[in-house]
Amino acid sequence: MKVKYLEKSKIENDALNVIHDFNQKFTPITQPPVPVDEILENQLKLVLNITNLKQKFGYTDVLGATFVADHEVHIDESLDPDKSATSEGRFHFTIGHEIGHWILHKHYYPEVNGQESFFEKKPTVLCRESQRKDPQEWQADYFASCLLLPREMVLREWDKKYGNRNPIYADDAYKRVHDSNASEYDLEEIMNGVAAEFNRIFRVSKQAMRIRLETMGLMKKENPGELIFQ
Secondary structure, three states, X not given: OOOOOOOHHHHHHHHHHHHHHHHHHOOOOOOOOOOHHHHHHHHOOOEEEEEOHHHHXXXXXXXXXXEOOOOEEEEEHHHOOOOOHHHHHHHHHHHHHHHHHHHHHHHHOOOOOOOOOOOOOXXXXXXXXXXXXXXXXXXXXXXXXXXXXXXXXXXXXXXXXXXXXXXXXXXXXXXXHHXXXXXXXXXXXXXXXXXXXXXXXXXXXXXXXHHHHHHXXXXXXXXXXXXXXX
């Protein structure tokens, strides 16, 4: 499906509006983690199911599916946190991703209700890892990041940890300890270590946390240094 181009700021505002509406109706979200399952079920009135999507659709990389007409979201059972605690972050992100499709893309699809069973009906949106670069999938990913990791909430946690909002440069952090040039692997390890300080708080994966910190400019691989103008 071809979707309209959306500015990052528009996607982020849509995610914040979802949180704002939730806060007006339910217990306000004042600290992490953001309860995306409650947002999906209580606020958006969608049914959340954990099912074997891989078996149903025959794809090994399918993570979630949204059925607009039926107001249903299905998450693949491989992400069930009750069966694997290490899947909790990806489970929450996938719920946020499907909420992103609901908010950003449901108007592209007519709500035609059918009488098919789950195993007969086709999803409005089927989310596979191999399609993450598709525009609608990227938009839903960015929405999930903004929903699970609201900018001001991330900044508050950063303030608590570091006492300021200055970015961390991985190469500087390495030099302070080793006084030598770091390899790409060393810098990756440092950045993953910084993300690990926060991802448990927000109950997202380390990868999702790191991407959010980088996109917010709080974490960078290299310090560009001072620019000298002549």
